Amino acid sequence: MNLAAIVSAAVVLLLSILSLRLLDTYYWSSLRSLLPFTPSSPVADLVAWNGTIYTSDASLPFADAMAVRRGRVLRVGSYSSLKELVHSGTEKLDLGGKVVVSGFIDSHVHMIYGGLQMGRVELRDVNRKEEFVRRIEEAARNSKPGSWILGGGWNNDLWGGELPLASWVDEVTPANPVWVTRMDGHMGLANSVALELAGISKLSEDPKGGIISRTADGELTGLLIDSAMKLLLASIPEVSLNERREALVRASKYALTKGVTTVVDFGRYFPGAPVEFSWQDFSDVYQWADSSGRMIIRVCLFFPVETWSLLLDQINKFGRVLSQWIYLGGVKDFADGSLGSSSALFHEPYLNEPHNHGLQLIEHERLLNMTVTSDKSGLQVAIHAIGDKANDLVLDVYQSVASMNGVRDRRFRIEHAQHLAMGAAARFSQQGIIASVQPDHLLDDADSASKKLGKERADLGSYLFRSLLGSNGGLAFGSDWPVRIMLPTAKYMLLKSRIFYFDAFGIL
Structure with a gap:
């Protein structure tokens, strides 16, 4: 074999090997990140200055300015120390003396449930019985007969401690079932229409770990506590897939407005709630959001403890880190x-x-x-x-x-x-x-x-x-x-x- 043929073969082989990396954009972006920056390089996409930036670094706890490239912090320090990273296309943000910290981690939330509640009857700030009734009446007036009125967040301590009763709202909701939960999620109020739909009567027995609240005469008050809530939840139509997806997007945007960029999510798992909800939300909502580029905060997911084997199977197949956004955390019980x-x-x-x-x-x-x-x-x-x-x-x-x-x-x-x-x-x-x-x-x-x-x-x-x-x-x-x-x-x-x-x- 002559020398020209050997050289040609070597060149072809080398190009073939290099082509594997030439097509790998992640490889090249990673390689570029390792190269030293030069003043001529357009390195900073954003420079924020004139602020108090908390760095968590003991050698420089606070800084005046920060340079960012592709969502990553390049450097913190004085504005003058960052000038070499600035070019004509760099956005400059005057912080006006405001404080900058890294994103917060909220270690206990219920994202999809919270997102759903944002679109329902809000009773969080109600401090009078009359206002409690008014908001539910307004929701009934704007709802079709037979449709469920859902919501919650009420805190009876705000109006003196008296617990609400079905009789409070029965008159204003004669054609609609009502279910509104207390702020802690461990108690809810159903009106008489909802109780009848669920088949709950004064003869119904308390389930283990729950209470069907009754008056001294044995009449239903409409309040269901902890696992007794499952008797009613089974009668509420399942939330549609689109509603759950919209709830996650809504909740994620809300979190970012509060500076929260990572959450530990315990899902729609409460006493009385079906354990299937957590897995449906994982596959139908979280994985959908991840694969379609809609995730904007990082989540660590927990699942009902009785489904531990399903979680273990997922981890064995795919690992705990499913993407930069989703981490499989563990299991929870009450x-x-x-x-x-x-x-x-x-x-x-x-x-x-x-x-x-x-x-x-x-x-x-x-x-x-x-x-x-x-x-x-x-x-x-x-x-x-x-x-x-x-x-x-x-x-x-x-x-x-x-x-x-x-x-x-x-x-x-x-x-x-x-x-x-x-x-x-x-x-x-x-x-x-x-x-x-x-x-x-x-x-x-x-x-x-x-x-x-x-x-x-x-x-x-x-x-x-x-x-x-x-x-x-x-x-x-x-x-x-x-x-x-x-x-x-x-x-x-x-x-x-x-x-x-x-x-x-x-x-x-």
Whole structure:
């Protein structure tokens, strides 16, 4: 073979190899990002200046200006130090002295549920019975006969504590079924039309872990608590696919307006809700949004604990990181209800209800078994616990599971951890458990906690952020949106105020 033929063959082979990379645009964009920038390179798409930029870097905690390229921060510092990155096409943004921080992470939300609620009857700020009735009447007036009137967010403490009754709204909704949930999602009010459609009567038995509220005479009040809600939810038509997709887009845009760029989403999973909802939303909504380029915030998804094997199968096939937007987190369950619905589980009875200790929503053995299997499979487990007895129950379960399954970085979570028995806060650190707390739930529960638990009991055992920090426990902050609004800066200030209050009185 002559030299020319050898050279020709070598050139063809080399070009063939290079063509694999020449067609790979990701490779070239990655390679370009590694090259040093020169003053002649048009490197900065945006330069923000004249602000206070928090960097989280101990060597330079604050900066005046920031250069950005393709959505990534190139450099922070003084404006003069960034001039070499500016070119004729660089956008310049005068911050006007405003503060810039990185995107916030909300560690507990319900995105699609919250997005749906944004388009329904809003009762969050209602502080009078008359206004409660008026808003539902207005919704009925604008609805076709027979269509469901859905909504929620009401807080009976805002109008003195009296719980709403079906009789409040029956007269103004004679042709429409009504279902409006309390702000915490653990109680809802149905009118008489809805109760009849669901087949709920005064002869109906309370399901395990739930209460069908009745008057002293045994008549239905219209209130359903925790797992009793499933008796009615089964009668509500399923939300359409388009509505759920629109809800995610709406919720994501809302999150960005509050500076939240990443969320831990517990889905439409509440006591009484079908576990299938979470998986339908994952496949029909989240994966659709991801594949169609509609994701604009990052999500860590949790699923009902009884579906742990489905989640494990997904992770084994595709991994936890499905894209830059979606991460498969773990599984969740409920140990009890809520304080506002008087269904949080306590060692001592409610002060205003001497025979009520709250509700345990899952049997100890079942909770233990599902946590053992989920943890053994490598899944992170998060369990909702509000009352002190519920928190002790979950702490005991987690301790047993860790003993059975051995040491690993499992990061068990307790969602809310609102009311703790003496010594319980220290166990979070000892057992390596994350307390996922929502500081501004305190704004809703402060008065009701004193009324339902007694002031001394509430002060010593409720919202012990300082105690958890003092024991070196891990804290994750969230809003529980739509229970509360997403407003990270307000939550941080409330948290600081709570800690300083405890410091002032020497409470740990």
